[in-house]
Amino acid sequence: xxxxxxxxxKLNNLRPDLEALGKALDLDGAERELSELNAQSAxxxxxxxxEKARKVQQRIxxxxxxxxxxxxxxxxxxxxxxxxxMGNEEEDESxxxxxxxxxxxxxxxxxxxxxxxxxxxxxxxxxxIVSLQAGAGGTEAxxxxxxxxxxxxxxxxxxxxxxxxxxxxxxxxxxxxxAAIRIEGDNAYGYLKSEHGVHRLVRISPFDAxxxxxxxxxxxxxxxxxxxxxxxxxxxxxxxxxxxxxxGAGGQHINKTSSAVRLIHKPxxxxxxxxxxxxxxxxxxxxxxxxxxxxxxxKEQEHLDKISDIKGTQLKIEWGNQIRSYVFMPYQLxxxxxxxxxxxxxxxxxxxxxxxxxxxxxxxxxxGNWATK
Numbered sequence: 046x047x048x049x050x051x052x053x054x055k056l057n058n059l060r061p062d063l064e065a066l067g068k069a070l071d072l073d074g075a076e077r078e079l080s081e082l083n084a085q086s087a088x089x090x091x092x093x094x095x096e097k098a099r100k101v102q103q104r105i106x107x108x109x110x111x112x113x114x115x116x117x118x119x120x121x122x123x124x125x126x127x128x129x130x131m132g133n134e135e136e137d138e139s140x141x142x143x144x145x146x147x148x149x150x151x152x153x154x155x156x157x158x159x160x161x162x163x164x165x166x167x168x169x170x171x172x173x174i175v176s177l178q179a180g181a182g183g184t185e186a187x188x189x190x191x192x193x194x195x196x197x198x199x200x201x202x203x204x205x206x207x208x209x210x211x212x213x214x215x216x217x218x219x220x221x222x223x224a225a226i227r228i229e230g231d232n233a234y235g236y237l238k239s240e241h242g243v244h245r246l247v248r249i250s251p252f253d254a255x256x257x258x259x260x261x262x263x264x265x266x267x268x269x270x271x272x273x274x275x276x277x278x279x280x281x282x283x284x285x286x287x288x289x290x291x292x293g294a295g296g297q298h299i300n301k302t303s304s305a306v307r308l309i310h311k312p313x314x315x316x317x318x319x320x321x322x323x324x325x326x327x328x329x330x331x332x333x334x335x336x337x338x339x340x341x342x343x344k345e346q347e348h349l350d351k352i353s354d355i356k357g358t359q360l361k362i363e364w365g366n367q368i369r370s371y372v373f374m375p376y377q378l379x380x381x382x383x384x385x386x387x388x389x390x391x392x393x394x395x396x397x398x399x400x401x402x403x404x405x406x407x408x409x410x411x412x413g414n415w416a417t418k
């Protein structure tokens with residue numbers, strides 16, 4: 046049948062891409078590393094250092110997952126070719142729907158894997174700490190910040206990632222003034238680093254009795270969570286510690302029995318806070334991880350030799366600084382100013398469908414093809 050022949054041609058054209066993907070994933074290198082790590086895990090005393098052993102086991106799991114995923118894609122390709130041959134021989138049209146569905150699933154899976162090969166940064170595999178801050182504009186901006194908060198938690202859920210709330214400050218009337226969430230999953234920071242910057246919303250205000258169009262801004266900061274092996278020199282005398290009671294109508298977001306902690310890095314003015322852990326000690330430990338991550342990221346972005354060189358410059362949350370614009374009215378469009386990628390599927394984006402934006406950003410990073418330079 047003609048349809049099965051067409052899919053056989055498509056599959057044969059896809060095979061070189063599948064083989065190229067295997068090379069890009071460096072499966073040979075992954076197999077060698079896996080063998081070494083398995084030998085370590087089988088050695089006497091492996092569990093004497095529990096934290097180190099846990100990290101080795103996590104790395105083993107990631108390597109096995111990468112190798113198994115490519116094997117699964119190869120089996121999908123083989124099975125599709127077999128179904129095409131059976132469909133032709135038996136003239137069985139009932140197989141066509143399954144071929145179409147599985148072929149698209151293979152294409153999507155390969156695209157996801159290709160995207161992962163673009164993640165070569167030192168901390169791309171780390172969990173991400175996503176902080177949101179409402180810009181000027183009161184309730185409008187605070188509502189927008191909460192919409193972005195929902196967008197990122199939905200993105201995490203779509204990918205089977207887990208997230209935990211570190212800080213959540215309710216808005217005066219609606220929305221949030223600020224929030225911080227930790228998102229954990231394979232290459233969480235590598236994917237979400239594309240979201241760092243100012244996000245702009247244009248819509249008819251639901252808070253304006255005259256239904257006027259409003260423009261709102263919110264800042265999104267994305268940091269990798271650094272483990273203890275990354276050394277960051279933070280002097281105790283440079284930190285101002287503040288302890289306060291969790292407040293606001295946060296409901297399930299807030300652990301009201303905990304003592305909230307805010308740390309201020311005096312040389313730079315950087316502020317981090319946490320109020321959702323069980324104790325003041327845990328909140329302070331989380332704040333220190335956030336501060337270390339923020340200082341290290343700024344240091345690397347500015348190509349500085351020392352943490353003390355950081356000046357703590359803050360990006361203004363206003364017009365002219367946005368990385369992406371979300372237009373709800375008079376038309377529907379979400380456009381990234383850096384890559385020029387855009388979509389009219391505003392509802393999908395706000396429900397966490399960010400992969401095409403992330404793909405465009407990572408591709409531009411790898412190729413240097415930016416919309417603006």
